[in-house]
Amino acid sequence: VHLKKVIITTEDRRSEIIIGGKWTEVAGYIPIERTVVITDENIFRIYGEKFPSCQVFCIRPGEKSKNLDTIENLGSKLLSAGVDRGGFILGIGGGVVCDIAGFLASVYMRGIRFGFVSSSLLSQVDASVGGKNGVNLGSVKNIFGTFNQPEFVICDTDMLKTLPEDEYLSGLAELIKMGAALSKSLLDSIEKNKEMIMARETKLMESLVYESVRLKADIVSEDEKESGKRKILNFGHTFGHVIEAVTGQKHGLAIASGMKIAAVISVLEGMLQESESKHLIGLLGYFSLLKDHDISVEVYEKMIGTDKKREGADVSFVLLEAEGKALIKKISVKRLTGYIGLIEKIR
Ligand SMILES: NC(=O)c1ccc[n+]([C@@H]2O[C@H](COP(=O)([O-])OP(=O)(O)OC[C@H]3O[C@@H](n4cnc5c(N)ncnc54)[C@H](O)[C@@H]3O)[C@@H](O)[C@H]2O)c1
Numbered sequence: 001v002h003l004k005k006v007i008i009t010t011e012d013r014r015s016e017i018i019i020g021g022k023w024t025e026v027a028g029y030i031p032i033e034r035t036v037v038i039t040d041e042n043i044f045r046i047y048g049e050k051f052p053s054c055q056v057f058c059i060r061p062g063e064k065s066k067n068l069d070t071i072e073n074l075g076s077k078l079l080s081a082g083v084d085r086g087g088f089i090l091g092i093g094g095g096v097v098c099d100i101a102g103f104l105a106s107v108y109m110r111g112i113r114f115g116f117v118s119s120s121l122l123s124q125v126d127a128s129v130g131g132k133n134g135v136n137l138g139s140v141k142n143i144f145g146t147f148n149q150p151e152f153v154i155c156d157t158d159m160l161k162t163l164p165e166d167e168y169l170s171g172l173a174e175l176i177k178m179g180a181a182l183s184k185s186l187l188d189s190i191e192k193n194k195e196m197i198m199a200r201e202t203k204l205m206e207s208l209v210y211e212s213v214r215l216k217a218d219i220v221s222e223d224e225k226e227s228g229k230r231k232i233l234n235f236g237h238t239f240g241h242v243i244e245a246v247t248g249q250k251h252g253l254a255i256a257s258g259m260k261i262a263a264v265i266s267v268l269e270g271m272l273q274e275s276e277s278k279h280l281i282g283l284l285g286y287f288s289l290l291k292d293h294d295i296s297v298e299v300y301e302k303m304i305g306t307d308k309k310r311e312g313a314d315v316s317f318v319l320l321e322a323e324g325k326a327l328i329k330k331i332s333v334k335r336l337t338g339y340i341g342l343i344e345k346i347r
Contacts, residue, residue: 004210006217010224015149019210023117023156027052035088038101043093066135088113094120095127102133106146115152121171124155125212130220157205170252178212181235184324232326235318242303247293256289266319276323301337
């Protein structure tokens with residue numbers, strides 16, 4: 001087996017992302033006797049039989065579990081199970097499981113060791129890589145959390161075969177985002193291998209996940225705490241978050257529509273060639289990632305104007321100057337949402 005590894009180094013940590021191996025080999029990475037597994041019911045149903053022989057705690061699948069109640073609940077289970085500072089938490093699952101497992105491991109007894117088997121496409125290309133973790137407060141996302149790198153993340157693209165279609169597409173949108181914002185060559189590979197991507201071909205997905213992780217790792221190593229360059233990864237997210245919140249669309253699908261808007265705004269701002277914007281939008285359309293929605297300028301204005309990431313009247317908006325080349329520009333909320341009326345016409 002040809003393992004690909006990406007190493008993330010931050011001030012105080014070294015984290016290894018392993019792509020191309022079998023997830024069942026995770027036993028070789030953990031202190032079995034001291035490990036507890038955190039997973040969700042779906043994953044446990046499909047893969048539980050092959051879990052390493054550790055105690056397993058299952059959460060309900062889905063975003064609703066990402067709250068402090070779950071942390072408290074799991075915390076008391078760890079305590080009853082006798083997990084001490086020498087314990088190890090292994091999260092096996094998608095972004096929700098990884099965010100919860102990472103946060104719990106960061107605060108339980110002021111922090112214990114942890115690692116992930118990352119099972120969804122979204123978590124392989126994005127969520128489990130980079131050391132952000134956390135839980136929501138009501139409907140406000142990721143209010144409690146830490147920056148803390150897992151010791152390892154195992155990405156086995158064979159696991160993607162069992163993902164529900166909408167979850168797969170949602171992850172695909174984040175993969176396209178990585179290409180659009182950071183790498184024309186990744187975008188080209190996606191374009192060139194459209195059919196194999198839809199067929200979830202293990203080896204091809206492995207190389208795309210690897211490429212994406214490598215790109216993210218470079219950024220995280222440079223700017224772990226998102227004070228600068230890491231913000232580029234928010235391409236499509238300013239409008240995408242509003243679409244997600246208002247329509248309830250899957251995260252990645254909402255981000256896809258957000259990318260379309262951001263690409264068109266990049267053209268309107270005179271940064272991006274119209275042909276490039278059309279090309280990106282065409283790719284998003286090919287994978288059926290652009291769902292209809294009908295959100296008014298007023299709603300965008302209100303929601304972007306109160307976004308936790310805004311800075312006064314401005315937002316750090318991610319624009320493209322070319323496919324594969326994003327940049328951050330401070331733009332006022334008014335100016336940004338003023339473009340909305342033009343979007344449908346220009347496209
Ligand atoms: N920490 C970060 O940097 C970061 C980045 C992006 C997203 N996130 C977070 O990630 C979460 C979304 O992640 P997600 O899309 O993986 O959601 P998820 O963990 O809820 O997984 C989606 C669904 O797919 C199921 N599933 C996962 N892997 C499967 C598999 N191999 N086979 C069958 N079913 C499988 C899950 O049980 C769940 O029902 C959000 O909470 C988001 O905030 C975090």
